[in-house]
Amino acid sequence: MAASLSSRGVVRLLGALAKSASLCSSSGGRALHVTAACCKNRAARVRVGKGDRPLTYEEAHHPHDIGHRKGWLSQNTSNLKGEGGAADRTMEDVFIRRFMFGTFYGCLGNELVIKRRGNMLIVCALILHKLPPAKMYFLIGYSEYLLSHFYKCPVKLDIQTLTSKAVYKYL
Amino acid sequence: MVSPSQKPSVYSNMAALGKYGGHCIQKNSRFLLSNLEQLWGHRSFGWTPALRQQAAEANKESTETIVIPRKKTWSNVAVLEALASTVSKDPTAYHYQFQDDSYLSPRTTYELKLFALSQEAGRSAAKYFVNTNPKFFTKDFAEPHIPCLMPETVSLLLEEVSEEALKERIHLRKVTAAIDMYDQLLQAGTAVSMETSHELLDLICFFGDSDPVEGEELQMEDSEEFRMVKKKTKFNQPSNLQCTWKDDNNAERIFNLLPERDTRCYSALIRGMVKYGAYDKALSMFTEMLNNRLTGDVHIFNALISVTPKIQNTREKKWDLILELLTQMSQQKVQPNLLTFNTVLKCLSQCGPTAKTVALSILTEMKAIGIAPSLATYTYILWTFFKTASCAERNTDILQEMMLELEGTSFTCQDPDDIYFFGSAIKICLQSKDLELGYKVQSLVEVGENWRLLGDSFESSIYFGRFFSLLCQMEHIDVVLKWYARHVPSLFYPNSQGLRDLMQALDTDDRLDFLPAVWKEIQSLRHVHRPNLLEELISLMARDKHSPEVQESFAMCALEIKNVYESASRAKYNPTWSSMSLSNITTLLLRANKTQQAWDMLKLFKANNKVPSDDLLEDFLSVCRSDSSPQRAVELVQLSASFCLQSTQRLATRALAEFDLTEEQRAILSELESAGEPAN
Numbered sequence: 001m002a003a004s005l006s007s008r009g010v011v012r013l014l015g016a017l018a019k020s021a022s023l024c025s026s027s028g029g030r031a032l033h034v035t036a037a038c039c040k041n042r043a044a045r046v047r048v049g050k051g052d053r054p055l056t057y058e059e060a061h062h063p064h065d066i067g068h069r070k071g072w073l074s075q076n077t078s079n080l081k082g083e084g085g086a087a088d089r090t091m092e093d094v095f096i097r098r099f100m101f102g103t104f105y106g107c108l109g110n111e112l113v114i115k116r117r118g119n120m121l122i123v124c125a126l127i128l129h130k131l132p133p134a135k136m137y138f139l140i141g142y143s144e145y146l147l148s149h150f151y152k153c154p155v156k157l158d159i160q161t162l163t164s165k166a167v168y169k170y171l
Numbered sequence: 172m173v174s175p176s177q178k179p180s181v182y183s184n185m186a187a188l189g190k191y192g193g194h195c196i197q198k199n200s201r202f203l204l205s206n207l208e209q210l211w212g213h214r215s216f217g218w219t220p221a222l223r224q225q226a227a228e229a230n231k232e233s234t235e236t237i238v239i240p241r242k243k244t245w246s247n248v249a250v251l252e253a254l255a256s257t258v259s260k261d262p263t264a265y266h267y268q269f270q271d272d273s274y275l276s277p278r279t280t281y282e283l284k285l286f287a288l289s290q291e292a293g294r295s296a297a298k299y300f301v302n303t304n305p306k307f308f309t310k311d312f313a314e315p316h317i318p319c320l321m322p323e324t325v326s327l328l329l330e331e332v333s334e335e336a337l338k339e340r341i342h343l344r345k346v347t348a349a350i351d352m353y354d355q356l357l358q359a360g361t362a363v364s365m366e367t368s369h370e371l372l373d374l375i376c377f378f379g380d381s382d383p384v385e386g387e388e389l390q391m392e393d394s395e396e397f398r399m400v401k402k403k404t405k406f407n408q409p410s411n412l413q414c415t416w417k418d419d420n421n422a423e424r425i426f427n428l429l430p431e432r433d434t435r436c437y438s439a440l441i442r443g444m445v446k447y448g449a450y451d452k453a454l455s456m457f458t459e460m461l462n463n464r465l466t467g468d469v470h471i472f473n474a475l476i477s478v479t480p481k482i483q484n485t486r487e488k489k490w491d492l493i494l495e496l497l498t499q500m501s502q503q504k505v506q507p508n509l510l511t512f513n514t515v516l517k518c519l520s521q522c523g524p525t526a527k528t529v530a531l532s533i534l535t536e537m538k539a540i541g542i543a544p545s546l547a548t549y550t551y552i553l554w555t556f557f558k559t560a561s562c563a564e565r566n567t568d569i570l571q572e573m574m575l576e577l578e579g580t581s582f583t584c585q586d587p588d589d590i591y592f593f594g595s596a597i598k599i600c601l602q603s604k605d606l607e608l609g610y611k612v613q614s615l616v617e618v619g620e621n622w623r624l625l626g627d628s629f630e631s632s633i634y635f636g637r638f639f640s641l642l643c644q645m646e647h648i649d650v651v652l653k654w655y656a657r658h659v660p661s662l663f664y665p666n667s668q669g670l671r672d673l674m675q676a677l678d679t680d681d682r683l684d685f686l687p688a689v690w691k692e693i694q695s696l697r698h699v700h701r702p703n704l705l706e707e708l709i710s711l712m713a714r715d716k717h718s719p720e721v722q723e724s725f726a727m728c729a730l731e732i733k734n735v736y737e738s739a740s741r742a743k744y745n746p747t748w749s750s751m752s753l754s755n756i757t758t759l760l761l762r763a764n765k766t767q768q769a770w771d772m773l774k775l776f777k778a779n780n781k782v783p784s785d786d787l788l789e790d791f792l793s794v795c796r797s798d799s800s801p802q803r804a805v806e807l808v809q810l811s812a813s814f815c816l817q818s819t820q821r822l823a824t825r826a827l828a829e830f831d832l833t834e835e836q837r838a839i840l841s842e843l844e845s846a847g848e849p850a851n
Contacts, residue, residue, distance in 0.1 A: 048568075051386060104468060133274060133275050133282075134285050134286060137269075137286045137287075137290040137291060137293065138290065138292055138296070140270065140290060140293065140667065141292070141293025141294040142293035142294065142296050143293075145293070146295045146297040146300065146301065149297070149308050149320050151308070151312060151319075152312045152317055153313065157270075158270075160272055161272050161273075161275060
């Protein structure tokens with residue numbers, strides 16, 4: 001998810017660069033302006049297509065639905081008033097998502113939910129039935145140990161398994 | 172006692188002003204406690220643990236003056252411990268190390284071991300990665316510092332020839348590297364301190380002169396057969412451990428190079444020799460030590476006593492050697508410890524029941540010295556008294572006394588053989604069919620942390636399996652089911668023998684309506700492909716007639732069992748039909764009026780070359796009559812003729828008599844009837 005999005009974002013940035021460069025040459029003296037405002041209309045929104053693309057509930061709803069129809073994928077207190085470390089928590093979350101995406105390759109059914117409780121990191125994942133349970137336990141033990149040693153706090157994996165991705169609608 | 176007028180004020184205080192109420196409670200703690208306990212039992216309304224502590228203490232000292240301490244300190248985890256004491260074990264959940272998901276829950280003992288070991292394997296893989304790339308894991312976020320989450324140093328840092336480098340190698344358990352460093356140090360001429368040489372000798376003797384292999388712990392895990400074999404040889408000939416102590420040993424070489432040798436060096440060497448099977452060398456080393464006028468220490472004597480049964484065969488010689496060692500021990504004023512007594516008792520247990528009195532006298536001496544016996548002590552005494560072979564003595568007095576003495580004690584693991592106590596005790600209870608004693612053993616398991624001494628999953632499954640068999644044989648079915656719900660599947664998974672015992676218990680107490688639930692258990696415990704179990708289940712179901720609902724549920728089970736036999740997906744592993752099971756399933760289907768399925772079953776008879784019984788066909792005929800299907804009746808008689816059954820003629824007569832048939836059918840039947848006659 002995140003990987004594909006960033007590549008699309010890169011394309012858009014290059015497009016914006018090219019456009020602004022062409023504008024520069026015609027009118028002369030326009031500064032380079034790579035705007036984030038444009039990306040807000042495209043972020044985390046799957047565009048309507050032919051109707052054969054299955055989407056989960058998470059993917060089907062847009063970011064303005066967070067707090068209304070969607071919950072938060074990353075739950076920590078760093079964004080409250082007077083609390084610090086928001087940027088560090090975000091970076092940790094990004095790393096954990098990529099790590100889990102790679103470790104359980106092809107098995108993740110939906111985005112991870114990362115909760116911080118006390119000094120514990122709880123990673124809740126929906127895993128598909130692609131692997132036999134013994135191999136899943138190997139990966140679970142491996143990820144828990146590695147992430148605990150990386151972040152110096154107890155990391156627990158909370159796994160729920162599905163036979164296949166829960167499709168909410170087709171776009 | 173408190174006057175009635177004081178009570179309402181107490182209530183209103185507690186309800187309204189918590190702080191004032193707490194103050195009141197503190198002042199009138201003694202009165203309040205007795206009062207409230209009368210009224211509300213032992214419910215506590217938001218009392219903090221501190222207050223309850225003080226109130227409880229005050230109650231106990233009711234005859235003396237109340238002394239309220241000025242300050243009470245609590246440990247760091249006191250709140251957590253108090254919270255933990257409110258939660259007891261959840262009997263419906265699997266072990267907490269597994270994920271709480273049905274796909275990832277272990278259903279059998281094999282799966283439990285597999286999942287636990289694969290999780291452990293994942294952890295070791297991550298540990299290997301962390302330790303080989305420590306530079307990624309050194310950044311320390313934790314406040315305060317958590318040492319167990321830092322990477323361990325596994326690679327050597329010091330390369331120069333020095334004593335520090337030698338110490339480092341010893342610390343990292345690198346045996347060959349340590350020996351090389353020591354040799355280099357000696358060649359360079361530097362003296363190595365006594366302490367370091369002691370440690371080096373300990374290292375070499377412990378690891379037997381070779382580097383410890385990484386996967387050695389895992390190798391021991393798959394040795395269940397090894398454990399079974401070990402159990403069998405307990406009372407037989409002492410096991411012949413291969414002597415893996417090499418003759419030209421680094422340990423002995425370094426030992427001889429030492430300028431002065433003291434007790435500790437001898438101790439390391441003797442214990443290493445005992446561990447790796449060089450018993451005669453150990454004894455000769457011991458005599459050499461005595462000749463050098465050194466005193467042994469308790470570890471040497473423990474090791475030598477454990478060697479006794481391996482080198483002497485007859486009971487007298489063993490006991491003589493043990494006595495000799497013990498007298499030397501007392502002469503040299505070496506204090507025995509728990510392991511000494513345990514080793515002596517272990518050797519005696521191999522001598523058989525003739526050593527009973529000696530064993531008991533050792534136990535009394537142990538207590539006289541003041542060493543608290545561990546569970547292993549009691550295990551060996553049990554082994555001495557209850558040898559597996561002899562069925563003569565069924566006198567469980569010794570076990571009764573033991574349980575009386577051990578009641579309510581909580582143990583810690585002090586000896587590796589502690590884990591065999593509960594298995595042996597419950598085995599004795601099972602053999603002597605003593606239910607009360609079994610309950611006492613179970614209550615000892617439930618005291619405090621004693622469940623840890625049940626051993627690993629294999630040992631604890633043995634214990635629970637035996638306990639469950641005892642219950643099935645001796646207890647009422649309701650109690651059996653209650654214990655079943657308590658132990659399965661959180662503590663153990665019954666094997667097919669356990670399920671058979673359960674079915675026997677159901678049969679004894681005439682609760683056969685519970686059999687469909689047993690079938691569900693068989694399915695969830697993955698015992699579905701055991702034909703003996705299935706046959707027993709079906710025959711129990713088909714034996715008697717029951718009420719219609721029960722018959723209906725039996726028929727559903729029968730259909731599912733038939734699917735097990737006939738499933739196309741795992742045709743190679745399907746159990747083979749026997750005529751008993753076929754007949755029983757057909758009977759069950761008939762009784763529940765599932766005639767069409769019953770007919771399909773008859774075809775299976777032919778396909779599997781099994782012959783249906785006469786009663787079955789008679790029942791079929793009656794069913795056909797109630798259904799009034801004469802065609803079916805004729806087919807039935809033809810079927811029985813094809814099997815060349817004796818009852819063909821009888822069936823034909825019955826069919827002719829009871830059904831109104833067409834001419835054609837009459838002709839067929841009369842033919843069959845007459846065909847049957849000459850054979851009679």
